[in-house]
Amino acid sequence: MHNNHSNVRRVAAGIVVVSGLTISAAFAESPGYAGSETCKTCHEEIYNNLQKTPHFAIETGARPAWKQKSCESCHGPGAKHAESASADDIRNPGKLSAAEVDHTCLTCHLNQNTKGGRIASGHAKDQVGCTTCHSIHGANGAKLVEHAKAAINKTCSTCHLSQWASFNRPYKHRLPEGAMSCVDCHNPHASFADASMQKAFGNEPGCLQCHSDKRGPFVFEHAPVRLEGCTACHEPHGSANPRMLVRHEVRLVCLECHSNLPNPGLQNAKLGGVPPAFHNLLLPQFQNCTACHIKVHGSYVDRTLLR
Amino acid sequence: MRLLATLLLAIPLVAQDAPKPADASAQASPTQTAPAAAPASDTPSPDNWLQGSIELGYRWIPNIDGSLDTYRSVVDLGQGPKMLDADFTLLNPSKILFDRASVRATSWGGDPYNTLRVDIEKQDWYRLTADYRNIAYFNFLPSYADPTLATGSLLDQNAFDTRIRTLDIQLDLLPNKWITPYLGYGRNTQFGSGISVFTTDQNDYPVASIFSDQTSNYRGGVRIELGRFHFNVEQGGTTYKEDQGASDNVTNPGNFTGAFFGEQLPLSALDELYRVRGDSVYTKVLAAGNPCSWLNITGEYVYSRPSTDIDYTETSAGNFFLNRILQFYSLGQDMLTGDAAMPHSFGNITVEIRPAKRVRIVEHWDTDRYSNATSALLAENFLVAGMPLTDQQLSSDRLVLHENDEEVDVYYDLTSHLTLRGGYRFTWGDTEVRGPILAEEALEPGTLRRHVGIAGFNYRMTQKFRVTASAEGSPSDQTFFRTSLQQYEKARIRASYDILTNLRLAGDFSLLNNSNPDPSIKLDFKSRVESASLFWTPNAAKWANLLADYSRSAISSSILYLVPQTLSPTPSLYTENAHALTSLLGVKWFSVGGTMFISSGSRPTRYYQPVARFSLPLNKHIQWNTEWRWYSMKEAFYSFENFQSNQLTTSLRFTR
Numbered sequence: 001m002h003n004n005h006s007n008v009r010r011v012a013a014g015i016v017v018v019s020g021l022t023i024s025a026a027f028a029e030s031p032g033y034a035g036s037e038t039c040k041t042c043h044e045e046i047y048n049n050l051q052k053t054p055h056f057a058i059e060t061g062a063r064p065a066w067k068q069k070s071c072e073s074c075h076g077p078g079a080k081h082a083e084s085a086s087a088d089d090i091r092n093p094g095k096l097s098a099a100e101v102d103h104t105c106l107t108c109h110l111n112q113n114t115k116g117g118r119i120a121s122g123h124a125k126d127q128v129g130c131t132t133c134h135s136i137h138g139a140n141g142a143k144l145v146e147h148a149k150a151a152i153n154k155t156c157s158t159c160h161l162s163q164w165a166s167f168n169r170p171y172k173h174r175l176p177e178g179a180m181s182c183v184d185c186h187n188p189h190a191s192f193a194d195a196s197m198q199k200a201f202g203n204e205p206g207c208l209q210c211h212s213d214k215r216g217p218f219v220f221e222h223a224p225v226r227l228e229g230c231t232a233c234h235e236p237h238g239s240a241n242p243r244m245l246v247r248h249e250v251r252l253v254c255l256e257c258h259s260n261l262p263n264p265g266l267q268n269a270k271l272g273g274v275p276p277a278f279h280n281l282l283l284p285q286f287q288n289c290t291a292c293h294i295k296v297h298g299s300y301v302d303r304t305l306l307r
Numbered sequence: 308m309r310l311l312a313t314l315l316l317a318i319p320l321v322a323q324d325a326p327k328p329a330d331a332s333a334q335a336s337p338t339q340t341a342p343a344a345a346p347a348s349d350t351p352s353p354d355n356w357l358q359g360s361i362e363l364g365y366r367w368i369p370n371i372d373g374s375l376d377t378y379r380s381v382v383d384l385g386q387g388p389k390m391l392d393a394d395f396t397l398l399n400p401s402k403i404l405f406d407r408a409s410v411r412a413t414s415w416g417g418d419p420y421n422t423l424r425v426d427i428e429k430q431d432w433y434r435l436t437a438d439y440r441n442i443a444y445f446n447f448l449p450s451y452a453d454p455t456l457a458t459g460s461l462l463d464q465n466a467f468d469t470r471i472r473t474l475d476i477q478l479d480l481l482p483n484k485w486i487t488p489y490l491g492y493g494r495n496t497q498f499g500s501g502i503s504v505f506t507t508d509q510n511d512y513p514v515a516s517i518f519s520d521q522t523s524n525y526r527g528g529v530r531i532e533l534g535r536f537h538f539n540v541e542q543g544g545t546t547y548k549e550d551q552g553a554s555d556n557v558t559n560p561g562n563f564t565g566a567f568f569g570e571q572l573p574l575s576a577l578d579e580l581y582r583v584r585g586d587s588v589y590t591k592v593l594a595a596g597n598p599c600s601w602l603n604i605t606g607e608y609v610y611s612r613p614s615t616d617i618d619y620t621e622t623s624a625g626n627f628f629l630n631r632i633l634q635f636y637s638l639g640q641d642m643l644t645g646d647a648a649m650p651h652s653f654g655n656i657t658v659e660i661r662p663a664k665r666v667r668i669v670e671h672w673d674t675d676r677y678s679n680a681t682s683a684l685l686a687e688n689f690l691v692a693g694m695p696l697t698d699q700q701l702s703s704d705r706l707v708l709h710e711n712d713e714e715v716d717v718y719y720d721l722t723s724h725l726t727l728r729g730g731y732r733f734t735w736g737d738t739e740v741r742g743p744i745l746a747e748e749a750l751e752p753g754t755l756r757r758h759v760g761i762a763g764f765n766y767r768m769t770q771k772f773r774v775t776a777s778a779e780g781s782p783s784d785q786t787f788f789r790t791s792l793q794q795y796e797k798a799r800i801r802a803s804y805d806i807l808t809n810l811r812l813a814g815d816f817s818l819l820n821n822s823n824p825d826p827s828i829k830l831d832f833k834s835r836v837e838s839a840s841l842f843w844t845p846n847a848a849k850w851a852n853l854l855a856d857y858s859r860s861a862i863s864s865s866i867l868y869l870v871p872q873t874l875s876p877t878p879s880l881y882t883e884n885a886h887a888l889t890s891l892l893g894v895k896w897f898s899v900g901g902t903m904f905i906s907s908g909s910r911p912t913r914y915y916q917p918v919a920r921f922s923l924p925l926n927k928h929i930q931w932n933t934e935w936r937w938y939s940m941k942e943a944f945y946s947f948e949n950f951q952s953n954q955l956t957t958s959l960r961f962t963r
Contacts, residue, residue: 062483120657120671127765161838165858165887168904170914179420202589203609203653212495212522217649219681221706223740240912242451248910260869264825288452300617306506
């Protein structure tokens, strides 16, 4: 009896798994498909461009259900369109809303770890669909996925004008010089961090990918580094202030929190407002806090971040 | 690494010797198989198996006038022969080991930032990517941290001359299959020298220091795709080591050169060494699925546990004052052992529901939780008036954060061209951090409660015209810091219009107002940025093209702080009005333009980079490029940091 139940469970599990695996295959085998060779008859240039992109792997069987139907894997069944030659009879993702484009692309690309949170990303919220940045057919020499840093930056700066203008400032990350690209810090597909920031080492701020000496954990943390992130003190795109600081003098960056003023009421209490020390700020020695508090990102040794 | 880069760039040369019979068979076979199985990219002909370009040249820098240190901190380009750019794609005719390899490299030959990326792929078997960059980080700006500036001495006491090198390699096995295992390795190193400060109770001394740290990241995982459900499981770990040091073996008067109780306070010798070792493991699980046509779900959970062990030693000799015993001492020796561990969990779930054709509802929740528990034992020895004095201090510290976000957004397609968005986000959390040194409480609590209203729209009149706008605002009164977003409004509008197929106009506007009316804070922060861009490429830019970007930004900030010596509240003011312009006009072989940044306010700055280029095709495969560029930076308040430099770069680009 026990064996019978086990067998039933195995068979049921098998049916579920096989059904799941064949859903897309069944969809692809449904009538109305013409095949890519038919599409090529009229759209030869697009077909030839597509061959140079990674998407052509679909045509050759990377996704068995869509083998020799790569065009229709995105455009939908094309038999009717092939007969009528009417644009109304085929899905054109270029004319769909961003959400509809996303759904088309995410049918296959949902699983990659960079895209898992696409539906909550900033680009999705702003209705920026996949085809805004990716040239699916690789037309005019454009690449489906750009890897060259200058090309990535060019794509992003098309819309993010203000951010790109910040890189004209003297103190900046070296993007215009081609040393970095926007996607080194931001994940344009999906990120649960503010400003679509990348994550490093699992779940830590992406800045630490390169500035790993700031990672710690430190014996004595500087709270805003953890709680507010690097942008509490730095302008990461570019600044007229040295070290990309948000203020022109170091002491003002510090004093805006370490104000020496009494904390507001209990409910509105702010961290770090009470003075760490009583320095005479008229003396140049005390006008550059980080000259002594050198471990301002966190210290392994000293609670006042002096060493 | 340069050797590695050379070897990688030489791959095409090795592959050039691929046996011709294999080539011939690759050409012959397509006619015998199904047409669809023979894409052009899979059957390279003798002409197209290698495509790409390499640009080799030389840069002259006839002059760097003004501050060389600032030039190096801002520009840092050097003179000499350069490999400015290389980009090759190799289609392996034999398909043995790999089908396709691409190599991209920029700025090799002594420039301050060198990059290299390699992608190698064998379809359906593996995909290997490697990314390397080597960045010089030089920073020596007296205006940043120089307490002796008033005396005319230009010495940045927080200066670096280091290199940051990062390497990331990932190997995906069976790409595009339903199960894709992958392995990855990353490394980040920073090393070099600089100036830091050794601090005692009554004086502080700029000293030479060395920096060396290295983080290695190992990861492996698997991506599983089951029709409508997708999973990604990754296990990773990091190791970290840091060996920093500072030393001094000449008499150093320090920043306080006066007499203290009648005595000078010089440093005569210092030996300081940090030895930090750390590691971490992390586990990441990501699941995504669309179980039915109207529902999408994604969720992620990441757990990490970084920890560090610290050994610190410091030996100093000179004449110092110890506040806690009010005596001078001539020799100090500190030893510290400590450790820190910070378990960190992050999880989120996002659900998108499409209850009707025109309506989408996206619900998102995430939580971020960590706590850092640390301890350290410091042993101190002092030589006070010829007598040894010892002390021990055991200290511990703690930082805890629990932060949560919940957001719901509703999207409604009012027409096929117009989508409206409305939403609400609630962010809440609490924290405990180290209390101020003079406060009674060892830990200081903080709370965060932020209710945010969200609205926006997206309008696409045609494919040529798009407008996206979003705005959010919050009346919060509980935030962690005085400068945190509290009572704020944020808005952004972005639009683009393709006036002609070759003429594109774009613009954006963003605004952020943040305030905290508390009488002891009085924060008033305003930021506004307007940008416009014009991109004109008549006749596919065969004869002429024009690119012009202009951006104007204005920032003003005011917040109260107390000047300790006068005990009077004073506003900390910061203003900046800036104009940034980028333009490039190209006519046939010539182009002129450049970038310009002009700001006024708290730190008036002018930074110009005019440029002129000449690109002449010598034949089908060789192009001669010459570029003149001028760098000029002027800071009104810190004129000792001004610099200007002419640079001429000439190069040949070989294309195949």
